[in-house]
Amino acid sequence: MDIRKPIGLLFLILGAILMAWGAFGGEAAAGKLPFNLNLWWGVVLVVFGGAMHFFAARAAKAESASCGTGCGCAKSK
Amino acid sequence: MLTSILLSVGGAAVGTAGGVSIQLQPVDYLILCVYLAFVVGIGFALQRHNRTSEEFLLSGRSLPGWVTGLAFISANLGAQELIGMAASGAQYGIMTAHFYWVGAIPAMVFLGVFMMPMYYGSKARSVPEYLKLRFDERTRAFNSYSFAVMTISSSGISMHVLADLINRLLGWDYTLCLVVTSVIVLVYVLKGGLTSAMYTEVLQFFMIVFGIAPLAWIALRDLGGWDGLVAKLTATKPEALHSWAGTSGTDNAMGVEWYGILIGLGFVLSFGYWCTNFAEVQRAMVAKDMGAARRTPIIGAIPKMLFPAVVILPGLVAFALTGDGQGYELPTKDGVANYNQVLPSMLLHYFPSGMLGLALTALMASFMSGMAANVTAFNTVWTYDIYQSTLGRGKDDAHLLRMGKYATVFGILASMAFAFVAAQYNNILSILQLVFGFVNAPLFATFLLGMFTRRASSRGALAGLVTGTTAALLYHGFSHAAANPLGLKGGWLAQLLGQPAPFTLGTELAQAFWLATVAFSVTFVVNLATSLATGREKSDAELTGLVYSLTPKPVETDEPFLLRPAVLGSLVLAVAVFLNWYFW
Numbered sequence: 001m002d003i004r005k006p007i008g009l010l011f012l013i014l015g016a017i018l019m020a021w022g023a024f025g026g027e028a029a030a031g032k033l034p035f036n037l038n039l040w041w042g043v044v045l046v047v048f049g050g051a052m053h054f055f056a057a058r059a060a061k062a063e064s065a066s067c068g069t070g071c072g073c074a075k076s077k
Numbered sequence: 078m079l080t081s082i083l084l085s086v087g088g089a090a091v092g093t094a095g096g097v098s099i100q101l102q103p104v105d106y107l108i109l110c111v112y113l114a115f116v117v118g119i120g121f122a123l124q125r126h127n128r129t130s131e132e133f134l135l136s137g138r139s140l141p142g143w144v145t146g147l148a149f150i151s152a153n154l155g156a157q158e159l160i161g162m163a164a165s166g167a168q169y170g171i172m173t174a175h176f177y178w179v180g181a182i183p184a185m186v187f188l189g190v191f192m193m194p195m196y197y198g199s200k201a202r203s204v205p206e207y208l209k210l211r212f213d214e215r216t217r218a219f220n221s222y223s224f225a226v227m228t229i230s231s232s233g234i235s236m237h238v239l240a241d242l243i244n245r246l247l248g249w250d251y252t253l254c255l256v257v258t259s260v261i262v263l264v265y266v267l268k269g270g271l272t273s274a275m276y277t278e279v280l281q282f283f284m285i286v287f288g289i290a291p292l293a294w295i296a297l298r299d300l301g302g303w304d305g306l307v308a309k310l311t312a313t314k315p316e317a318l319h320s321w322a323g324t325s326g327t328d329n330a331m332g333v334e335w336y337g338i339l340i341g342l343g344f345v346l347s348f349g350y351w352c353t354n355f356a357e358v359q360r361a362m363v364a365k366d367m368g369a370a371r372r373t374p375i376i377g378a379i380p381k382m383l384f385p386a387v388v389i390l391p392g393l394v395a396f397a398l399t400g401d402g403q404g405y406e407l408p409t410k411d412g413v414a415n416y417n418q419v420l421p422s423m424l425l426h427y428f429p430s431g432m433l434g435l436a437l438t439a440l441m442a443s444f445m446s447g448m449a450a451n452v453t454a455f456n457t458v459w460t461y462d463i464y465q466s467t468l469g470r471g472k473d474d475a476h477l478l479r480m481g482k483y484a485t486v487f488g489i490l491a492s493m494a495f496a497f498v499a500a501q502y503n504n505i506l507s508i509l510q511l512v513f514g515f516v517n518a519p520l521f522a523t524f525l526l527g528m529f530t531r532r533a534s535s536r537g538a539l540a541g542l543v544t545g546t547t548a549a550l551l552y553h554g555f556s557h558a559a560a561n562p563l564g565l566k567g568g569w570l571a572q573l574l575g576q577p578a579p580f581t582l583g584t585e586l587a588q589a590f591w592l593a594t595v596a597f598s599v600t601f602v603v604n605l606a607t608s609l610a611t612g613r614e615k616s617d618a619e620l621t622g623l624v625y626s627l628t629p630k631p632v633e634t635d636e637p638f639l640l641r642p643a644v645l646g647s648l649v650l651a652v653a654v655f656l657n658w659y660f661w
Binding site for chain 2: 025
């Protein structure tokens with residue numbers, strides 16, 4: 001199992017949670033800062049999660065492409 | 078391990094009432110639950126890759142360099158380090174960075190470039206096993222038994238500090254925290270083996286980057302950015318920005334001269350930890366090939382160098398903000414600054430809920446993976462070094478795999494038991510860091526000789542280890558930090574004899590540095606002298622792959638230039654030197 005997949009998924013979910021909270025959480029979510037930290041940092045996390053997922057998908061595609069048919073490649077971790 | 082020194086130096090141990098408590102919103106609990114679900118889920122997903130003992134204990138030696146590299150530093154990055162470094166940053170300033178730029182970085186580069194060819198090439202399954210191949214069973218036994226005890230105690234301390242912190246911050250029951258977090262770690266390690274522990278270490282790394290790194294950046298806004306911080310500190314406490322200030326003598330925060338820092342910290346203590354501690358080296362030993370194995374500590378060194386910006390900078394900022402009317406003040410206890418509460422109090426002050434949940438989850442993740450790292454090192458040493466060489470001789474792999482799983486359960490239970498002990502006796506932490514010092518420095522001298530000269534023999538190794546450890550004990554008995562009374566923290570032999578301690582050091586840190594230096598030097602000299610006097614026991618053929626001069630140089634020509642260990646390592650060292658110069 002490529003570790004990048006769970007990392008990507010985790011940060012996509014966490015980022016989405018932070019974004020939703022930042023957008024709809026009201027007072028508690030805004031905190032004392034002049035900008036919406038939860039919302040913006042949530043976006044950063046989502047972008048990171050997406051990037052990780054992209055790298056994992058690209059690696060998986062490259063591996064199955066090089067494997068071809070009748071190759072008997074073991075599924076990598 | 079070094080962080081325990083920092084924690085006790087930084088003030089009261091984390092856990093004495095600090096007056097900081099946090100109210101969490103449902104969103105924070107949600108974030109925590111999502112993270113824990115992932116961690117357990119990864120364990121279950123990896124079950125089918127853990128059918129042999131080598132897969133369970135050593136990840137089948139198949140992991141890529143970036144994973145092993147990040148796991149390498151995460152295994153050490155416990156929340157004690159996060160809290161301890163912030164505390165030390167607030168109290169002592171940028172001098173704290175020595176633990177990184179003078180201590181860890183050179184050791185990690187040395188491990189990757191010079192030592193991994195022998196660790197990895199010898200096909201040893203553990204650090205003690207290398208000692209058996211290079212020397213003999215007795216040397217291996219010395220290492221494996223002392224390591225087993227040390228690593229379980231580290232694990233126990235991690236769990237104790239975690240449960241205590243949660244208890245203080247959130248009011249949850251100490252025992253409940255301890256049991257729940259231990260069970261979670263047990264499940265994912267038992268199911269997914271070392272791979273699952275290392276994967277969650279990588280996860281933890283990113284959690285810390287995203288959960289804690291923003292803190293310093295946000296807090297700096299209140300000071301007018303980096304320039305504002307520099308201006309404020311230059312006016313109030315200029316040595317906070319100069320890591321080598323006052324080191325021509327002992328009139329500095331650490332109480333150590335520059336050569337003491339270089340030798341005691343830069344060489345003996347940090348090399349002794351990073352180059353011989355199996356919980357670390359294991360992560361490099363399970364890389365998928367020699368190149369990845371050598372690159373592991375060097376890849377890890379890159380984020381490690383930048384970590385002072387994440388962990389020490391908040392401490393500097395906290396100090397600068399105090400008394401400024403900015404709304405943030407250093408937490409105090411009975412009128413004295415309580416440095417160990419700096420990080421939690423900064424988080425509470427600046428992060429709204431949501432972000433706060435992310436940060437706290439990152440802290441918890443660090444503690445838990447500290448336990449996992451120690452337990453996965455323990456179960457491997459138990460199975461291959463302690464069990465297989467005694468009761469388990471000739472047993473098949475299925476049996477060893479079962480033994481590895483029992484050892485995992487036992488390791489977690491023993492850690493929990495140790496956590497309870499640590500909760501009762503505050504002194505345990507100090508005693509333990511002493512034991513580490515006694516054991517690590519002599520071991521490092523033994524490795525150094527074993528790996529770089531053919532002449533070091535088993536007789537020499539054992540003689541060196543015994544005398545070195547004894548020398549450490551004696552030095553400890555006759556030395557103490559000026560502020561400490563004679564007794565458990567040093568000078569007990571002098572006390573027994575009714576004399577003043579002949580060696581008085583300015584600080585506990587100084588005492589630790591010199592103790593390690595004494596232990597290392599004695600071991601080195603005795604080992605070398607005994608080996609030369611008694612002659613070699615193993616021929617060149619037997620030592621191939623175990624000694625630097627008898628190991629074929631790893632082929633680097635088919636690797637991209639920048640990825641070659643020597644090149645990458647030199648780059649990393651150059652940046653570390655630059656950072657030292659910049660904060661001179």
